[in-house]
Amino acid sequence: MDEKKEKLIDDLKTKYDKIGQNVDTHLSGLLHSKPITYWDYIQPEALLNLQVQRTTLPDEMVFIIYHQINELLFKMILWEIEQIAMNEELTTKFFATRLDRISRYFDMLSSSFEIMGDGMEVEQYMKFRDTLTPASGFQSAQYRKIEFASTELINLIDIRFRATIDRDTPFSHAFNHLYWQAAGKDYKTGKKSALLSLFEDKYMEEFITFMKTYNTLNLWTKFKSLPTEDQQDIELINAMRHYDHTVNVLWVMAHYHAAGKYLNSGKEKAAATGGSEWQKYMHPRYQKRIFFPELWTEDELENWGINNLESHDIVDSSLIK
Numbered sequence: 001m002d003e004k005k006e007k008l009i010d011d012l013k014t015k016y017d018k019i020g021q022n023v024d025t026h027l028s029g030l031l032h033s034k035p036i037t038y039w040d041y042i043q044p045e046a047l048l049n050l051q052v053q054r055t056t057l058p059d060e061m062v063f064i065i066y067h068q069i070n071e072l073l074f075k076m077i078l079w080e081i082e083q084i085a086m087n088e089e090l091t092t093k094f095f096a097t098r099l100d101r102i103s104r105y106f107d108m109l110s111s112s113f114e115i116m117g118d119g120m121e122v123e124q125y126m127k128f129r130d131t132l133t134p135a136s137g138f139q140s141a142q143y144r145k146i147e148f149a150s151t152e153l154i155n156l157i158d159i160r161f162r163a164t165i166d167r168d169t170p171f172s173h174a175f176n177h178l179y180w181q182a183a184g185k186d187y188k189t190g191k192k193s194a195l196l197s198l199f200e201d202k203y204m205e206e207f208i209t210f211m212k213t214y215n216t217l218n219l220w221t222k223f224k225s226l227p228t229e230d231q232q233d234i235e236l237i238n239a240m241r242h243y244d245h246t247v248n249v250l251w252v253m254a255h256y257h258a259a260g261k262y263l264n265s266g267k268e269k270a271a272a273t274g275g276s277e278w279q280k281y282m283h284p285r286y287q288k289r290i291f292f293p294e295l296w297t298e299d300e301l302e303n304w305g306i307n308n309l310e311s312h313d314i315v316d317s318s319l320i321k
Contacts, residue, residue, distance in 0.1 A: 054131045059124040066116050067137065073105050074142035080105075081149045085217035092230040095222065096239055103243045110251040117258035134194040137255075138183055141203045148211050150247070151220045151291035158182055159288055171208045179287040219243075220292055240292050248289045249305055256282045 001009075009023075016023040039045065050068065053060045080098045087094060147156055153174055157165050161177040184196030192200070215221075223231065223240060230236065259282070284305030293301060 055128040057124045057128045059120040060128040062119050063116065063125070063128070066112070066119075069112075070109060071140065071142060073109055074140065074146060077102050077105050077146055078142060078149065081146070081219060084219060084222055085149065085214065090222060090225070092226055092233060092236060095226065096236050099219070099236075099239045099243060103239065103246060106243065106246045106251055110246055110254050113254040113258040117261050122261070134198065136195055138180065138195060139199045139202075141206070144180070144203075144207060145210055146247075147289075148207070149214045149218050150243075151218055153211060153215065155220075155290060155293060171211050175204065175208060175211070179289060182287070223292070237295055241295050244291045244295070248291065249284050252282060252284050252289075253305070 012027070013023045016026060034040075051061060051064045053064065080102045084090065084095055084098050153171075154162060154165060156179055157174065157177050158179045158181065165174055165177060181196065184193035184199075185191070219240075223236075286305075288301070288304045290296065290301065290304060296304075
């Protein structure tokens, strides 16, 4: 046996010894295993059977598949964020590399709304959307987790209530004042819409557990844990700004314009399927959702979602808040 094969067997033995397994048993099992194929590994049959229409309208299939693709990309984003969050020996290079990956996924999401915006007939959409009530893209649990994992909780609180929330505030109280509560809650009466109530019944406990986990592990907190010198690195700052602007302005506005094409297409403006006042809920200038506020100038913060901020240009880092 040559030296390379001997080392390979020794390495395998070491691997299985660590987990209390006999390497000979596992090698023997390989004699009876089937070769891997693309369809075994990717499971396309299972994946392609997840699209179930509620109507006979062909363009509903476009709508379903598009949102399922979004969810797969959200899963990729959360996967990358977790690698940063759980890394106990985080380096600036690792942080920046994973952040670039995350930004590329959101770049893809931001540019993909043409698929839905231009890829469905308005007449078909306005018919099949009625069968979706009270479901809404608002109810994407993965997207909410991306927000929790990206920034400190205070930055996700409805701007009207931020002064009343601090680190001693119970998570359940903070949850009830998150910016997206405004999509389905009457703050005068406390009454919640079916959209919001169903969402909370399904995910609230899971969300609060996730919020607690990422309270000190979110991207913004991890960035601030880097050495001071690295926090001043222009390339890393630009990467953070690019991510923030892409998620909270570009992607949101792409969604906003796509929704507007359909919901404003008739003589009367249509409500969102979940019943939310979607124009005010979605537009970034109302809630000013900003993951990394200290990386933006006062003028940029003031005009968030109004002007086309150029997320890559930082001439003088001393101007940053």
